[in-house]
Amino acid sequence: MEQLVKRINGMIHLKAYNRQRDDLFFITVEKSQLELVLSHLKNNEGFTHLAFLQAVDFLEDSKFQLTYMLYNYDIRVNLGVKVLIGRDKAEMTSIHKLWAHAWQYQRELHELFGINFPGSPRVEESFVLEGWEEMPPMRRDFDTKEYSERTFYQRPGRSTNDPKEYMKEKMYKNYAASPRIRRDDE
């Protein structure tokens, strides 16, 4: 695996490299070089399976982090390729020509995060939200509770606890504020 990272590093500039387990690695690459890296991994290194493609919203940095999770059946290793894209007018190159089923993930990301994938088939079709008119709901600045109270009728008499305060009181007496999750390339 170290040799693989060295080989990729010879090709392009790796922004970060993180080893979580013996069979789980993450690399962070530049946005423009993602397609090159993915096709190299698929064709030459044996990472033939795209397990999933997901996004993380880093609102504070105004960035989206996309993770392309690959799997190698020969050496049984998971490799996550991360890439950072801008949050405003988010756009990413489509990889449906490398893995045909990627269009479905891209359609989902387009709907839930508002990331555009030009050229991806059926990317404009609605996936789970039919007739959605607000901003994409999985963006962190979308207030889902406020939307729910505005749209759906509340039944009076419901009482609820703030989960954070409640668990602090009941379970974690020595609770310390945990730091924000950092990205690999920071």
Next chain:
Amino acid sequence: MNRKHIDEIEKQMKLANEGLPEEERKFFADVIPTRVDPFNKYWEQFLNWARSRSLWMLAFGTGCGATELRPLMTSRFDMARFGIFPRPTPRQASVFVVGGYASIKTIKRIIRSYEQMQGPKYVIALGSCTINGGMYYDSYNTINRLDYYIPVDVYIAGCMPRPEALIAGFNRLKEKIVAGECEGMNEYTDKFDWFKKNQKEIIKDWNMPDYNW
């Protein structure tokens, strides 16, 4: 009253079906559903007794609550001994069990299925999600109160209610049917405009007929 007046009144008494394209509107009924009153008190009592002993459940699992219907149908809890049996299509069913949370995409299908069921029809809402939203009360995609969209006869609280609770709910439904209290279908026709207003508020792309016969 001239012809123009009569035409206007007739137009108001029909459904507009505005969600459908112009050329498709003629394929769907535009008649507003009407109330069905009992023909005779004692005859109706006999019919209710018979109905309560032959419940046909629509096997449409709309949420995680559908998991609890499988042990209920099969040998462990065996709902057939209570005279309940699943049917695959709404046309042949009389009880609609809404299993748990209903997203907006699902409530569209729930409304279609409920309206296609033939009367007399009953609704059992199971799980906390149908009562007040349950653990999804702040979700952008799931409704909080089911009774704003279709009339509900019996609620079963729990997350999830066990099959024993479901049996208790079915028994309660039977008692209500025998007592003649399950008038959900007539409630739906009486408050038709109110139900339709609520439904169209959340279903933004209404591309089906206003009433599915």
